[in-house]
Amino acid sequence: MAEYIVSARKYRPDSFESLIGQDNIAQTLKNSISRDKLAHAYLFCGPRGVGKTSAARIFAKTINCQNLNEKNEPCGHCESCVSFNEGRSYCIHEMDAASNNSVDEIKTLIEQVYIPPQVGKYSVYIVDEVHMLSTAAFNAFLKTLEEPPAYAIFILATTEKHKIPATILSRCQTFDFKRITVSDIVLNLRNIAEKESITIDDESLHIIAMKSDGAMRDALTIFDQTVAFCGENISYDAVLRNLNVLDYEYSFRLVDYFLSSDYAKALLVFNEVLSKGFNSLYFVSALSTHFRNLLVAKTAESQVLMDLPQSLKQRYIQQASGLSLAFIYEALNICASCESSYKHSVNPRLAIEFALIKLCFIVQAPKQESIAVLKKEEVSSTDRNSAQLNEKSSDNHRLEGDMQEHKASEKNIEQKPQESNNQTLSSGTEANTASLNKSELIGNNEEKPVSEGSPVQEKAKRGRRPLKSTISLNNIAEDKKVQDTVNVQMEDRIPDDEEIRLKWKELAGAYASRPRLATAIAESILQIDLAEDHKRIVFLVSNQAQQQWLRENLLRELQTRLCELLRTTKISLLVDLMPTTEVVHKHMTQKERGAHMMNNNPNVKELVEDLNLDI
Secondary structure, three states, X not given: OOOOOOHHHHOOOOOXXXXXXXXXXXXXXXXXXXXXXXXXXXXXXXXXXXXXXHHHHHHHHHHHOOOOOOOOOOOOOOHHHHHHHOOOXXXXXXXXXXXXXXXXXXXXXXXXXXXXXXXXXXXXXXEEOHHHOOHHHHHHHHHHHHOOOOXXXXXXXXXXXXXXXXXXXXXXXXXXOOOOOHHHHHHHHHHHHHHOOOEOOHHHHHHHXXXXXXXXXXXXXHHHHHHHHHOOEOOHHHHHHHHOOOOHHHHHHHHHHHHXXXXXXXXXXXXXXXXXXXXXXXHHHHHHHHHHHHHHOOOOOHHHHOOOOHHHHHHHXXXXXXXXXXXXXXXXXXXXXXXXXXXXXXXXXXXXXXXXXXXXXXXXXXXXXXXHHHHHHXXXXXXXXXXXXXXXXXXXXXXXXXXXXXXXXXXXXXXXXXXXXXXXHHHHHHHHHHHHHHHHXXXXXXXXXXXXXXXXXXXXXXXXXXXXXXXXXXXXXXXXXXXXXXXOOOEOOOOOHHHHHHHHHHHHHOOOOXXXXXXXXXXXXXXXXXXXXXXXXXXXXXXXXXXXXXXXXXXXXXXXXXXXXXXXXXXXXXXXXXXXXXXXOOOOOHHHHHHHHHHHOHHHHHHHHHHOOOO
C-alpha cells in the first residue's frame, strides 16, 4: 500500500507561479531577487492557510538556486534545489516559535547565525508564529535582527501582527498576505480533482471554498474529507450532508412562501431545518445572506459582488426580478432585528417564527395602507367638491353685499367735510392699523360681536381679508374692529406714573387667554422716567431669550394697546434685562438662625413664647 499524503502537503506550492492568490507579493519578491536587492529581515503576516510559510520556503529556495530560469524561478535540478526538495538543505533553518519561545532558544539561534552556509549563498532562518516569543526573547533578538551577517536572512511569519513589538516591526520589510478568493480556491481544487481523477461539480467546489473562509490549506483539508466520505464521484447533496451546510434551496423556497403570504409552509420549512440539526441562528444568518444576494442581483452593475457559481447566479437574478427593492429592504431589516435580539430572547424559536410570519405579511402591508389612503383621498375629494360648490354660491352673495356696502360708504364719505377726514386719518390711522394687524394675528378676544349673515361675518368664516383698492377711510371702515379703534380719541398729554402702572395691570387682563404671558405682564417690573416730551417705560425681563422674543414679537403690540388704554401717544415702551445682584449668604449658628426667624415672623415669636421654647 502506497504511503498517503494529504493534499495540503502533496500540492503545497514550490514556486512563485504555484502560489495561489498572492500575486503582488510573489512579484515583489521576484523583482528583489532579479535586482539583487535583498533585505536582511522580512515579516510575512496574514490569516491562516494563505501561504506565508510556503512563500518563505519558495523565497529561500530561489535565492540559493544556482540556475534560475528566465522567470526567476528555481530550476529544481541544482544541488541546492535537490537538497531542499529532499528536506536535507543546510541553508534553510525553520523554527517554531510557539514551542521554542524562551530566551535560550533565541540565544541558540543567534549562535547558529554566525556559521556561514556550506552550499548556497545565503542562510535563511524562518521563524514561524513569531508572535509567541516572550518579551525577553524579543529583546535578545533585536541586535542580531538589526545587524546580521551579510549571508543571513530572517523571515518571520505570524497570524497576529498586533502582538509583535514595534522594535521588531521597524527592522523588517512587512508583507500582508490576504485571504484567497473563492474563485481562486475553486480553480485550484478543480485542477487537483482532475489530477486525482475525481468527479465533482462546481456547486460542490463552491461549498467547499465557502467553508474554508479564504484559507487554501483548510479548503484542501475539507476536500480530502469529502473524498473520504463520497469516494471518487462527489455529489452536491453528499457535500451538504458531510459538511453540514444549509442548502440554498431552503432560502429560495422560503422567499416564494413569503411572496404568497403562506406562513404555515414557511414555519414547516423552519421546522425541517431544525430537525436536520442546524442551529437556529445559522438559519437566520443564511436567510439574511440570501436576501443580500437578491439585493445585489437586482442590478447588472452589482452582480459582480456575488461570488457564486454561474448556475446559482442565474437563479438569484431570476428570483430578484420578481421582487421590489422595498420588499428586500424590509426583509433584511426583519432578519437583522431577529439576529440582534436572538441571544436576549427567552424563547429563541418563537422569535424566529415570529420573524418568518412578519416576512410573510410584507406583501400585504402595502396593500392595506394603499386601500386606507385611497379611502381617505375619496373622502377628502368629496369634501373638496362640496366646499367648492358652497364657495361659489357664497362668493356670489358676498360680492353683491360688498358692492352695495361700498356704494353706501362712498355716499357717506362725500357728505363729510374734507378737513374731518384729514384729521381722523392723521390722528389715529397709523397706530390703529398696526393694532388691527396685531389683533388679527394673535386672535384678539376683545372684538365686538358681528351680526350673523353680514359681509364681515362671511369674511371671518372664510378667513379672507376684505378687498382693498387704496388706503382710504372707507376701506378702513369695512372692518368692524378698525372702526372701533378709530373712535378712540388720542390726547396730547403725558400720563403720570400711577396711571401708567394701573393701565399696565389692565393690559395684563387682556391676555387672559394666555395665562403665562398675562402673569408675566402683571408681575413685571417697570422703570418709568421722563424723556424730553414723553414717558419712557422699560419692561424688565430675567433673561436674554425673553428680551429677544418680546422685541421681535410683542413689544409693538404692547405699546399700541397701552397707548389706547392711556389715550395718549406720549409714551415709549422698551424691554431690557433685569440687573443682577449678588446675594451674600451669611453663615449663622442655630441660635442666630432662630433669632432671625423670630424677628422676621411674629407668629414664630408668639409660638416660642406660648410654648416656652429655648432657641
